[in-house]
Amino acid sequence: MSQEKAVVRFKVYRYDPERDEKPRYEAYEVPFYRGMKVLDALIFIHDNYDPTLAFRYSCKIWRCGSCAVMVNGDARPACRAEVEPGKEYVIEPLSNLPVVRDLVVDFGKLYKRFTALGPYFVTTKPRGEEPARVPNHKYEDFIKVAGCIECWSCLSVCPAVKVAWSEMAGPGLMVAIAQSAYNPLNEHDVLPTAFAQGLYSCTTCRKCSQVCPEEIAIPEVVFEKMRAMAVSRGIGPLPGHLVPKDLIEKTGRSVTKKDVPFLESIGTEVFKASSNAADRVGYFTGCLADYRLQPVAEATLDILRKLGVEVVIPKDQVCCGSPMIRVGALNTLENLVKRNVAAFERLGVKTIVTPCAGCSLTLKSNYPEYVKKFLGKDMPFKVYHLSEYIVDVLKRKLPELKEVKMRVTWHDPCHLGRGQGIYKQPRELLTSIPGVELVEMKKPDQCCGAGGGVRSGKRELSDLIRADKVKMILETGAKAVVTECPFCVIQLRDALDEAGYKNIEVFYLEDLIKRAMK
Amino acid sequence: MKLYEVADDVVETDVLVAGAGAAGLLAGIKADDLNVDVAICSKGLFRKSGATVMSTGGMEVAVGHGDPTDNPDVHFKDTVVGGEYINDQRLVEVLTKEAVERLVDLERMGIVFERQEDGKLFQFAPGGAHARVVILGDLAGSHYMVALNREVMKRNIRMFEEVMITNLLMSGGAVSGAVGLDIKRGELIAFKAKAVVLATGGAGQIYRYTSNPVQNTGDGRAMAYRVGAELIDMEMVQFHPTGLAYPPERRGTLVTEAVRMVGAYLLNNKGERFMSRYDPQRMELSKRDVVARAICTEVREGRGTEWGGVYLDASHIPEDVIERRLGVTRRKIMFLTGLDLAKEPIHVYPTCHYFMGGVRAEPDCSTKVPGLFVAGEEMGGVHGANRLGGNSITTLIVFGWRAGISAAKYAKAANSKPLNPRDVAMERERIFGFLGRRDFIHPSKVRRELQETMWNNVGIVRTEDSINGALRVVERMKALELPKVGVPDGSRRYRMDWVEAIEFENLLTISEMVSRAALFRKESRGAHTRDDYPRKDNGNWLVHTVVKNVEGQMRIWSEPVELIKLKPPSA
Numbered sequence A: 001m002s003q004e005k006a007v008v009r010f011k012v013y014r015y016d017p018e019r020d021e022k023p024r025y026e027a028y029e030v031p032f033y034r035g036m037k038v039l040d041a042l043i044f045i046h047d048n049y050d051p052t053l054a055f056r057y058s059c060k061i062w063r064c065g066s067c068a069v070m071v072n073g074d075a076r077p078a079c080r081a082e083v084e085p086g087k088e089y090v091i092e093p094l095s096n097l098p099v100v101r102d103l104v105v106d107f108g109k110l111y112k113r114f115t116a117l118g119p120y121f122v123t124t125k126p127r128g129e130e131p132a133r134v135p136n137h138k139y140e141d142f143i144k145v146a147g148c149i150e151c152w153s154c155l156s157v158c159p160a161v162k163v164a165w166s167e168m169a170g171p172g173l174m175v176a177i178a179q180s181a182y183n184p185l186n187e188h189d190v191l192p193t194a195f196a197q198g199l200y201s202c203t204t205c206r207k208c209s210q211v212c213p214e215e216i217a218i219p220e221v222v223f224e225k226m227r228a229m230a231v232s233r234g235i236g237p238l239p240g241h242l243v244p245k246d247l248i249e250k251t252g253r254s255v256t257k258k259d260v261p262f263l264e265s266i267g268t269e270v271f272k273a274s275s276n277a278a279d280r281v282g283y284f285t286g287c288l289a290d291y292r293l294q295p296v297a298e299a300t301l302d303i304l305r306k307l308g309v310e311v312v313i314p315k316d317q318v319c320c321g322s323p324m325i326r327v328g329a330l331n332t333l334e335n336l337v338k339r340n341v342a343a344f345e346r347l348g349v350k351t352i353v354t355p356c357a358g359c360s361l362t363l364k365s366n367y368p369e370y371v372k373k374f375l376g377k378d379m380p381f382k383v384y385h386l387s388e389y390i391v392d393v394l395k396r397k398l399p400e401l402k403e404v405k406m407r408v409t410w411h412d413p414c415h416l417g418r419g420q421g422i423y424k425q426p427r428e429l430l431t432s433i434p435g436v437e438l439v440e441m442k443k444p445d446q447c448c449g450a451g452g453g454v455r456s457g458k459r460e461l462s463d464l465i466r467a468d469k470v471k472m473i474l475e476t477g478a479k480a481v482v483t484e485c486p487f488c489v490i491q492l493r494d495a496l497d498e499a500g501y502k503n504i505e506v507f508y509l510e511d512l513i514k515r516a517m518k
Numbered sequence B: 001m002k003l004y005e006v007a008d009d010v011v012e013t014d015v016l017v018a019g020a021g022a023a024g025l026l027a028g029i030k031a032d033d034l035n036v037d038v039a040i041c042s043k044g045l046f047r048k049s050g051a052t053v054m055s056t057g058g059m060e061v062a063v064g065h066g067d068p069t070d071n072p073d074v075h076f077k078d079t080v081v082g083g084e085y086i087n088d089q090r091l092v093e094v095l096t097k098e099a100v101e102r103l104v105d106l107e108r109m110g111i112v113f114e115r116q117e118d119g120k121l122f123q124f125a126p127g128g129a130h131a132r133v134v135i136l137g138d139l140a141g142s143h144y145m146v147a148l149n150r151e152v153m154k155r156n157i158r159m160f161e162e163v164m165i166t167n168l169l170m171s172g173g174a175v176s177g178a179v180g181l182d183i184k185r186g187e188l189i190a191f192k193a194k195a196v197v198l199a200t201g202g203a204g205q206i207y208r209y210t211s212n213p214v215q216n217t218g219d220g221r222a223m224a225y226r227v228g229a230e231l232i233d234m235e236m237v238q239f240h241p242t243g244l245a246y247p248p249e250r251r252g253t254l255v256t257e258a259v260r261m262v263g264a265y266l267l268n269n270k271g272e273r274f275m276s277r278y279d280p281q282r283m284e285l286s287k288r289d290v291v292a293r294a295i296c297t298e299v300r301e302g303r304g305t306e307w308g309g310v311y312l313d314a315s316h317i318p319e320d321v322i323e324r325r326l327g328v329t330r331r332k333i334m335f336l337t338g339l340d341l342a343k344e345p346i347h348v349y350p351t352c353h354y355f356m357g358g359v360r361a362e363p364d365c366s367t368k369v370p371g372l373f374v375a376g377e378e379m380g381g382v383h384g385a386n387r388l389g390g391n392s393i394t395t396l397i398v399f400g401w402r403a404g405i406s407a408a409k410y411a412k413a414a415n416s417k418p419l420n421p422r423d424v425a426m427e428r429e430r431i432f433g434f435l436g437r438r439d440f441i442h443p444s445k446v447r448r449e450l451q452e453t454m455w456n457n458v459g460i461v462r463t464e465d466s467i468n469g470a471l472r473v474v475e476r477m478k479a480l481e482l483p484k485v486g487v488p489d490g491s492r493r494y495r496m497d498w499v500e501a502i503e504f505e506n507l508l509t510i511s512e513m514v515s516r517a518a519l520f521r522k523e524s525r526g527a528h529t530r531d532d533y534p535r536k537d538n539g540n541w542l543v544h545t546v547v548k549n550v551e552g553q554m555r556i557w558s559e560p561v562e563l564i565k566l567k568p569p570s571a
Helices: A038-048 A108-117 A136-146 A155-157 A159-164 A171-182 A191-196 A207-210 A218-234 A239-251 A286-291 A294-306 A323-326 A330-346 A357-375 A386-394 A426-429 A459-476 A486-498 A509-517 B024-031 B072-082 B087-109 B142-153 B218-225 B288-300 B319-337 B391-413 B422-432 B443-457 B463-483 B496-518
Strands: A007-014 A024-031 A068-071 A074-077 A087-093 A100-101 A279-283 A309-312 A351-354 A382-385 A406-410 A436-438 A480-484 A505-508 B009-018 B038-042 B159-163 B163-171 B172-180 B186-196 B239-244 B266-267 B309-315 B346-355 B372-375 B542-550 B555-561
Touching: A007 A038, A024 A038, A038 A087, A074 A155, A074 A207, A100 B266, A136 A171, A136 A218, A155 A159, A155 A171, A155 A207, A159 A459, A171 A191, A171 B142, A191 A218, A191 A330, A191 B309, A207 B239, A239 A323, A239 A330, A279 A294, A279 A386, A286 A294, A286 A382, A286 A486, A294 A309, A294 A386, A294 B186, A323 A330, A323 A357, A323 B319, A330 A357, A351 A357, A351 A386, A357 A382, A357 A486, A382 A386, A386 A426, A406 A426, A426 A436, A426 A509, A436 B024, A459 A486, A480 A486, A486 A505, A505 A509, B009 B024, B009 B087, B009 B159, B009 B172, B009 B218, B009 B391, B024 B142, B024 B186, B024 B391, B038 B186, B072 B087, B087 B391, B087 B422, B142 B391, B159 B443, B163 B186, B163 B218, B163 B422, B163 B496, B172 B422, B172 B496, B186 B218, B186 B391, B186 B422, B218 B372, B218 B496, B218 B542, B239 B288, B239 B319, B266 B288, B288 B309, B288 B346, B372 B391, B443 B463, B443 B496, B463 B496, B496 B542, B496 B555
Parallel strands: A007 A087, A279 A309, A279 A351, A351 A382, A406 A436, A406 A480, A480 A505, B009 B038, B009 B186, B038 B159, B186 B372
Antiparallel strands: A007 A024, A068 A074, A068 A087, B163 B172, B172 B186, B239 B346, B266 B309, B309 B346, B542 B555
16 A cells, blocks of 8 residues: 555644744655645654643643644644645644743633623522423524534634634634523623623634534634624624614615715616526625625626526615624514515516625625524525626636636635635636736735724724734735735725725725726 | 642632533632632633533433423432443432533523423433534533623632642541642642532543543542542543544544434444344433444454444435534534535444543532532442433533532531641642652653553453453552653742653553452443453442551452332342
């Protein structure tokens, strides 16, 4: 077997704060076997090369959560991190915590934080003779968060914790609060603590759930769920969220009207294809492309038409509801869901396409539940993000593209990348433009800080998060950053402007495509 | 000589708890309830150290929600019959009665039990006829640890994380404290305590293949032995029938009994449900020792799989049932083996799982050593020759609770005894002696040889010859290798190799106890299978084996089991 001779290379962080001036990385080669995990390699190194290498482990099957480390920059339990032969892995201690030695971090700070949060169980009821009678469905929310093994991987990758731990207790600690909040027998009211400790500091970027070994959907089942509880009790949302909320309730749009909205500018609702239509889709504009980024909407319509698709644009469509779902203001939702479904059904739409990362995610992942709840039926539309639709469904190349000579970098919107698993499709479209040179930044999928109501509710935190992103963009030497989400576009534009880089352009992908199609 | 000259830190408390699994935490919580000062030491991280957190099954408690015909008496009978009648029936009586009471208390600490829609508890049938195990999906242990840890934090009980208790301290024939190594700092702490609760769990690390976590090196049993406590039935080591056999590097990793509980088959390489030959009635859900032996026999007689195990096949069970009942397990198996439990069979072989034998204790958890209490798996005699699935968490809860109360009461009545700095100095010398020893032997090397020896010679099936073989290795290691075990000097912060060196003597002591007790019991009973004495012999061996350190010598004798409530059919 050729595999027997295969090796895996590791660069392991070594540091003894008591004796070493600064950390160093030591290289090791470890013989590979099928099914090998990072933890096996660390044990091998300890047993065969250097018994003083310090790392933690206990159960080896990610029940205990002791062995989390950074593997090539992402946190996870070492027993849960697979390795491939011939590759190199950089192993570092969890970030955001002081190092005791090598890969062992000191959790003291974390425990202090934990005690301050006090996610405890309290009951004042007299002790009965039998367990309380509680129907099982009351534990549904609890079960979703009970599996946390407290490996604290999430805490090491959270962009908010990284810049302002004081502002945001962090995903793992919020899971602990949620466990308290969702236990139907707990009388301890943890919501005010949750609110004070960062309930509204989560951008819903989903980096935490990406690294979670138990695959807990932390932004949804912890933050959004507890935000909804907070709103229903008048604790949330934040003042900054009330503006879009009022607007949505009054106008159906989350922003105010400035220029002529896209939907008011189009004469007809149905744009027939010139010859035999390749397909027929409904275009869901979302608030920003309708009210603020009209060129994006025009570009989207143009692109779809040039691809031979019949495009249907109901003028009575409204906000998808995403800004309200993220902050927990769910009472606006019934109206929005009903109006959108009616609008697209009125024109016989079966497939909805949108270039908005937020709208496509909401329509895909939230609407099925809400359509069922409010209309008592299954979601009647298939939903695609525009890039996904062109690359995976139509399987067509963009027509007649002229050269646009430009060095660009790509920013993955959280709700597109981690939200929908769409990474390669927009890159494929982007690089199909002649002359465009794509230079990837260090972490293209790191959050820009705009989402989850953080930009509208906690501007300072949002600014802190985006600073790292600006650094990464500058490192690439790109003349422009391209992305696919209105919030990201606005956030990155502001960030670059305020950092003094007005010369670096920010494009919505469709803008750039349209420029190439002219 | 002053205490602070030989210890880097001195901690004074009323009740010191060594071990922070469910038993240790509950002991701490209950002692705290009685308003004494408590310190809990955990060799690993809080919430994470030890075996409790790994449990995916649940807790046996005869509350009768799942089966109205069930009650503590039935639970008692199942436990004693399952234990082949060498359980200490006083302990079983406590276990089964108080489990029902503890259920309410656990819920009042935030532990969640799955319900039925009418609000009663959902209970699962673990091999027996009675639906008795309360569960929360397959999260059991992890969830208990979360809740109990929160309770400890809420009460502000002092926790010493990554502090390994290395030896007990005695004054005037009673326990007066203990010495611990603060692993993060590489410093020695002298604990002055009126009472000590040992709850360090099992000793699976004496075997090459075990489901136990890395901390389970028998520290508590070895320390208790060194200060003259009695240990009983140390030959009774449970081999869980289903550890992974493939891939070889994962051999020993536990596959929960719940897989068979939801209806998976055990098949040999001919595709036969071979349990029909060993226990046609209960089949795959027969007692753990029976199933483990059956798998061992199938493999020995050439009917095993290419990976030296048998098949565990759940592919006939609806996928949604597997997902609901075994979600964590399915993902775990998929990740470790690349096989999907819902779609294809996996390879399994028994793995060392639990020590039924342990420190001899009264129902109040006290031992023969004044001031020394034990809880959880540390305690011998509860499960006799075989433990039922789901009874381990019950043991942790019931006896953790009791140990805390007993230790606190003892501490309240006891006078504080001074620590002798000389004892601490001796222990310091022992512990620091491992550092920078010349021509040292690395602990992981000898440890592996010991584990292989114990697995091959005193494992699932034993003979006089095989056990004597193991004892020869143990004696050789005591004489030649143990004095040489050491680690390089240098920084003392977080030295895993140092901890391993300290653990090695404990592993040797436990291996010797298990071997000598296994050699002593000349019959086959429960988990103890002697090829040279294949029959159960109630006439001669309805006894406890007792091991004790008598002036440095390991003495072993037997004492009849007191059958206070239930007698075997023939006796």
